[in-house]
Amino acid sequence: MPIFVQLRLYGKSRLICQRHLDQFRAGADQRWLDSDNSGSLGRRSHCGGRYSSQLSQFQRSGTIMVMMALASQRMSVTGGGSEYPPVPGLYLANDPLIAYTDCVAPSYIVGFMRFQRPINDAGSDYQYCMPGARQRFRSNAASVAVQLRWNGLVTRTDSRNLIGHIFVDGVFNSSFQTPGSINQVVTSTVTINMGSAADRLYEIILPYADGVEFGPIQVTPPSVITAAASRTGRLLVPYGDSITQGFSGTDLRRTWPFMLAQNRGFRCLNMGYGGRVVVPSDGTACVNLAPDLMIVMTGTNEYLSQIPVANYQSNLTGFLQAVHAINRTVPVYLCGTIYNAASLPIPLTSYANVAGTVIGALGYPQLIGVDRATLITNPGTQMSPDGTHPNDVGEAQMVTGWSAAIA
Known part of the structure; x- marks a missing residue:
C-alpha cells in the first residue's frame, strides 16, 4: 500500500504519494505542483484515482499529516513517526542567503525566481528578459551546481541573445546558454567546478535577450553557502x-x-x-x-x-x-x-x-x-x-x- 502525504505549499494543500515526494526531493518531478489539488485530504492526487479507497482509509485512521516548509528545506512526516531531513547542501532560490541585484524584484514561482520588467511589451514580450540580473552568494565549495529554467515567455524569436555568464570573485569564469531550442521550456543545471575548496563570491548573470529564471543551488556538505556582501554603487x-x-x-x-x-x-x-x-x-x-x-x-x-x-x-x-x-x-x-x-x-x-x-x-x-x-x-x-x-x-x-x- 502506498504512503500518502499532504503538503502545505504556496498557500495550497497538496496530496501526493510517497513516491512523488521522493521524486520532488530529488528534483526529478515537479509537475504535480502545477495541479490544483487545493483543499482537503481525499481529493484525487497526481498519482491517479486507483488509491482513492486507500486514501479514505488513511483519512479515517488519521495517519496522514505532513507539513512542509520549503524555505527551511524541511519536511515533517507523521504516520510513520519520522522526520524527512532537509536535502543536504540544497539551497532554494528564495533562501535569504541568496541575493538578486541589477534587476526588478523577482517572483518566486514553483521553485524558481522569475523576472518581469515593468514595461509590458506586446508582440515581443521582452519584459521577461532581465539583462544582467545577478544571482549572488558566497560558498566554500569546490563545486557549485546552479539550476536554471528557460521559461519560453519571450515570444519574439528572430532577435534573441541567449548567452549568460558566471563571474567568480568579480572575474569572468564561463558562459552558459539554453540546452534546448529557442523558446523551449527547459530546466538545466550549470555546474561550476573550481577544483579546490575556498570561500568565493559567485555571480550568475542572465543574458540580455532570453527569459531565464534562477532555481536551487546545490553544494556538497560540509561546504555551505553564505550571504554575499551587498552590491553597492549608484x-x-x-x-x-x-x-x-x-x-x-x-x-x-x-x-x-x-x-x-x-x-x-x-x-x-x-x-x-x-x-x-x-x-x-x-x-x-x-x-x-x-x-x-x-x-x-x-x-x-x-x-x-x-x-x-x-x-x-x-x-x-x-x-x-x-x-x-x-x-x-x-x-x-x-x-x-x-x-x-x-x-x-x-x-x-x-x-x-x-x-x-x-x-x-x-x-x-x-x-x-x-x-x-x-x-x-x-x-x-x-x-x-x-x-x-x-x-x-x-x-x-x-x-x-x-x-x-x-x-
Missing part, C-alpha cells in the same frame, strides 16, 4: 530600444550598459526593449525604479519607421516630464539619435536634433546632453552589418563616450 537605469538592450553585442558582457556599469562601479537595471519607440508613461516606469542616474538613448525606431518628428518630440518631452514629476534631481543623460546607415525621406538629422531641442525647451537642470558623435566615431568599424546596431567595437566606443560625459 543605480544606473538606461532606457531605450534594442541598442540599449544589448543588440548586437556578442553577449551580455560585451554590451555597453554592462561594460559601463562594470567600469564605473554602477549597478545597472537595463530598461532597453528591442523595437521600442518612446512612450511618455515609460518615464514613470523608469523613475519608479529609484535610479541614481539615467541614460536615455532613443529615436532609432522612430527614424526607421518614419514616425513624424513632431510626434517623436512630443513623446520624448512627455517621457522627461514624467521623470521630472517624480524626481526633479536625478541626472538624466540624453543623446541625439545615433548613426544609422539607412537613407530615408525624413533624414536622420531631423531625429538626431530632437533631444537637444527638448532639453532646451524644458530647461530642467537635471537634463544633460551628450554629443552623439562621441558614441559612434567610426561607423565603418563600429557598426554591425545591419547598419543599425553597434558591433563589439562600437559597444566599447559607446562606453567611452557615455563614461566621459557622466560625472
